[in-house]
Amino acid sequence: MRTCPRPACGGGVEQDGFCDRCGLEAPVLVGTAPAAPVSPDTGPGTGPGTGPGTAPWTASTSTSSSGRSRRASTRSSGRGRLGAGLVEVPRIPYRDPKTAVLADPEVPEAKRFCSSCGKEVGRGKDGRPGRVEGFCAHCGHRYSFTPKLAPGEVLHEQYEVLGCLAHGGLGWIYLAADHAVNDRWVVLKGLLDSGDADAMAAAMAERRFLAEVEHPNIVKIHNFVRHADRASGELVDYIVMEYVGGTSVKDMIKALRADGTGRESLPVAQAIAYALEVLPALGYLHGVGLLYCDFKPDNVIQTEEQLKLIDLGAVRRIDDRHSPIYGTIGYQAPEIGTIGPSVASDLYTVGRALAVMSFPFDFRGAHRESLPSADDEPVLARHDSFRRFLGRATHRDPEQRFASAEEMAEQLTGVLREVLAQQDDVPRPGLSRQFTPERRAFGTEGAPDARAAAAGLPVPQVDAADPAAGFLATATTGDPDQAVAALRAAPVSTVEVRLQVVRALVEADRVAEAEAELDELATPSLFDPDDPQVPAPDDWRPDWYRGLAALVDGRTARAREAFERVCDVVPGEAGPKLALALCAELAEDPVTAAAHYRVVWRTDHAYVSAAFGLARVLLASGGREAAVRVLHSVPETSSHHVAAQVAAVRAQAGGGLVDVVAAGTRLSGLELDVARRAKLTAELLRTALESLPADGSTPAGRLSGCELTEVGLRSGLERCYRQLARLADTPEQRIALVDRANAVRPRTLV
Structure with a gap:
């Protein structure tokens, strides 16, 4: 056992390379370090101590870092915090820094540009390599692409x-x-070209902002130093x-494409999980008055189950x-050149990055400021909500984008739930x-009525920040006309109050008045955030109530x-989506209706x-x-479980005789009242009677205790009608049921 070479330690280095006294990995002596593997995200490199000019020894990771690396090998796999705890993202192991050092640090010629005029510099000619230092031939500005610091x-x-x-x-x-x-x-970050005034300003900005930032998903700053x-x-x-x-998201995608x-691209759920992890960090920056400005897959690194935002060189104050x-x-958002960066432009970069992570497209060329259509990109066709999300996130009008990182994350989480449910039907x-x-559930007893369905749809939540929120929480009445009068007498008129007036008018079947109120809400041409009576440009609630009013009025389109x-x-x-499915069903568009019902x-x-609804359009x-499978999936805890099972019995009975018998078996397991069971049994017996083979053959089996013969089914049907007659509410109904029983009874010689 050799002695630990750290000063004042004196411990012994065990076989695993760690000191038995200080607990740290022993420094690697010059000439004994093994060759480092190729780094997956920075290119080929060698560990320190393997090349000329290296320091006499190389430092190891700290106690916490080496401990984390050791624990990673024994931790059980499972879902981490990424993706709101919904996604199992592959863990990226903590990388030994010694394997990440570049063996030959050099800026590729294709990436050498003058920092002053943007022209190409340092390019090779006639088979000779380009100069890494010199002066721009176009503007005379000095350039240098050599590292300023040397090993040791x-x-x-x-x-x-x-x-x-x-x-x-x-x-x-x-x-x-x-x-x-x-x-x-630690990592030291300097300037590529110290003669670039803008780059110097950006570096100083990063220094100021990093000192203020403290977030678990943003790289930490330890110190600032000057060196000659x-x-x-x-x-x-x-x-x-x-x-x-760890590995940057960009390099993950590059590795996938290199092997395929x-x-x-990344699976959609994984890409969404990364965006959801980053949005709180951007929201934190916005909360302290900063804009990130340059979000992209290159600037996100995953280590084990944690994501970090790196490179704050483009960060700036909001004002x-x-x-x-x-x-x-x-x-970058299209309005940057005219109105400058904003929270909306930051969120735009998240939308663009999410698209780049999820599917390949020419995002710097033909689709520099647009997205492919669903017809051209299968991912967008497969996940309609994801397509809509990207459309809003990257809208050309900043006012139509998400208003905050929190709002964006909220909607993206909903999209993620849909994507995951589509993958495994859970x-x-x-x-x-x-x-x-x-x-209230609608359409449980047959085709839905538009008016009844509109009354059952969800309604928008009242904004708790609205000045009238307290009043609205207590202003409840069952009569819609009375609700309209009470709301119009509210002590303060706000957007929420006016929208609640619209809702009450719709429920009172006063559609014309409701639409007039909505037209008045939309009259102001300029949004004033201090005016509580005017909805914001991206407020979707007026459109919701317009849809509700049109639905009640029978204008489905x-x-x-x-x-x-x-x-x-x-x-x-x-x-x-539930409202869209209903409209599509009423418009006799079963394909669209089924798609939306299924997602929900x-x-x-x-x-x-x-x-x-899905069962109806499928049937x-x-x-x-x-x-039948859909109806059978209604959980037993639902108050509509029995209604779903009854609907499943009726749906299954619409097939052949074998299906009718199976429906009878399902019916026997249901807990129904006497009248409902007798009525449903009669339906099955009548269907079976109509489905008997024409050749007079007798199928095997029984249906609700009756033989599958004409005599057996008629006898059972007669009993059901007489039982229903005894339970009839009126003499007229009783007489009609007795007549049906007499008409269906088997013929005899007596």
Whole structure:
């Protein structure tokens, strides 16, 4: 056992390479370090201590880092926090920093551009390589693409450079060992071209903002140091940041495509999980008055089950109108050049990045400011709510995008629930903050009535921040006309009050008045956030009530258009999809109706109307077995479980004689009152009688205790009619049932 080479330690290094006294991994002696593997995200590299000019020894990870790496090998797999705890994302192991150092740090010629005029510099000619340092031939500006720090160089008498990790638009990134804090790994970030005034300003901005930021999903800053350039003697600023040992989302996609056809992307659920993990970090920045400005897959790194936002070089104050604006073509919002960055433009970059992660498309060319259509991209055709979400997130009008990271995350979570439910048919219910549950199930006894269905649909939740929210919570009455009068006498008139007036008018069947009220709400041409009577430009509730009014009035096409607009604004909500399905069914569009009913029911079994609706449209199109399965999936805990089972019996009885017998078996297991059981039994017996073979053969089996013969079925049917006659409410009904019993009884010789 060799002695630990750390000063004042004196412990022994065990076979696993860790000291038995200080607990840290023993430093690797020069000449004994093994060759490092190829790094999956920064290219080929070698560990420190393997090449010329390396330091006499290399620091190990800190106690916490090495501990985390060891625990990762024994942790059981399972869902982590990513994707609201709904998605099982592959764990990315913590990477040993020694494997990430570039063996030959160099900026590729294709990425060498003048920082002043943007022209190509440092390019090869006639077979000769381009210069890494020199002057731009177009504007005379000096350029330099060489690392400013060399392995073994020590900054601030504390940070020992081990090599370059990567390079980017704003600077080289170096790996260093912090000798003052347990030899932990840190990252030093400097400038690619210190003569670029804008780049210097961006670096200083990153320094200021990083000092203020404290969020678990944003890279941490440890220190700021200045160090003299070894060639020019010029003082250069460096940011000392935590080392994030993982893989960027961009490199995950590159690895997938390298191993496949070149068009692979992340699974939609995984991409959504990453976006959901990042949105709170962006929301935090917005809350402290900062904009990130350059979100993209390159700037997100996963380590084990945690995501980190890196590279805050483009961060700026929300009210900053003078600093240089940094971003990336294909992700940057179209209004950046005219009105500048905003919260809306930050959220735009999330939408673009989510699209890039989920499917391949020319996001820097033909679709630089647009998305492919559902006809061209199967992912968008397969997940309609995801398509709608991306459409709103990347809308050209900033006013039509999501208003906050929190709102965006809320709708994206709803979309994720739908995506996951589609994958495995396991419901993923979630409580909506925008809609109530459905008020009552509709269509449980047959085709739905538009007026009754409108009364059963969910309704928008009252905004708790509205000045009249307290009044609305107590202003309840069962009579719609009285509700209209009470609401119009409210002590304060706000958007919420006016929308509740519209709702009451619709329920009172005063559709013309409701639509006039909505027209008046839409009259102001400019939105004033201080006016509580004017809805915001992205307020979807007026469209919801327009759809409801048109539905009650029998204008199904107009209602459908309004509900489509609502779905575009709140794509993660079930209520608008249920309304769309209803409109499609009433318009005799079974394909669309089935698609929307299926999404709602598959995701959340609380929407029982969707189960009955899906069964109806499936049955109408010949999908009898599928309809029975849907009705059978209504849970026993539902108050409509028995009604669903009765509907399943009727649906199954519509097949051949074998199906009728199976329906009778299902009926025997139901707990029904005497009248309902007798009525349903009579339906089955009558259907079986009509389905008997014409050749007079006798099928095997029995139906509700009756033989499957004409005599047996007629006798059973007679008994059912006489039983129903005894239970009849009026003499007229009793006489009619007795006549039916006499008409169906078997013929005899007596």
